[in-house]
Amino acid sequence: MFSLRSVIIAIQAARLVGLLGISNDVEDIIDNFGLEEICEYDIVSDFLSMYTEEFEERYDKSALYERDILYCTQEAWKYDGEAVDWFQEPDEYYDVEDITAIRFINGYPAGINVSGETDGVEDNRNMKMLLLQYFDDYALSMYFQECKDAQSREEELKLMEVSFLKVRLGEYDRREVAPKALYEFLEDVYYEVQEELQAGEWAVSPDGEKAVYISNGALPKHPSQIFVRYQGKIPDLIFRNEWEYHFTAWIDEDHFICYNDGGPIMIHLENGQIEKIKQEEDDYDAWGCEYEIKENQLIATCLDEEYYRWDIIRKDGDIRITKTENRGEDKED
Incomplete structure (x- = not known):
């Protein structure tokens, strides 16, 4: 169990390491944050150093998920930084070419199973926290949920996921690298949808082996996602659309x-x-x-x-x- 205090100390230590000019390679970062029991050095290193196509050739998405590692491609984000309204200013959106993430799952929130019943509605009201550390070419995020049986304030949040994200901007974006604000936006939106899935009402297939949930955007002509969840340890199938x-x-x-x-x-x-x-x-x-x-x-x-x-x-x-x-x-x- 990670306490909020220990995470804040880890982030402060990691920032100090950066200020001192010490190498921020993968092993140093994972060790600085105390994540060596959750993250796998080799996979993180390959993810950060390889192009998307190269990583996907080396690693099978389903095989990773069997090891509690979720690989996300761009359809995993409903709002992916691109313009969705004509009145947005240029600084409010990005020319996004690619988004990927590798997520190390440290715990599964209570939520739907393929029976279609939601047992996570009460849990969904509990406190959540998202912490993000930016490293120019990528970002590290840590997602916490309040534990149901927490006995003290120091132990009330459990680290649920540790994620490494990469965003590649397109040739028409004047920014050379994706800024921290974009990474924060992407992760905020991603976990908002995950919390919606946790409390949502799913439509179960006739054989009881699958279920469907649709997460719509803020307006009819905003992006939506159709999620298909399978019985067993299989990552969700996601269809991302331009409107609801x-x-x-x-x-x-x-x-x-x-x-x-x-x-x-x-x-x-x-x-x-x-x-x-x-x-x-x-x-x-x-x-x-x-x-x-x-x-x-x-x-x-x-x-x-x-x-x-x-x-x-x-x-x-x-x-x-x-x-x-x-x-x-x-x-x-």
């Missing part, structure tokens, strides 16, 4: 429907693909529509009026969705 989505229903254990004002989509878990269902020739106005599945058909409705239908065809383990003739009068756009 809402869950409709599972079709089977490998396919489910989501929608927004652009129309419905089907997500294929067997290959990780997103299929757009509404095509240009589908002559109905999708704005404001909701969707439901009834008797092997996907139905678009708005204010209790039916606008459109598709047939859901199951064949040889595959799912196809094809348009059906409208029932009732055509609706004007």
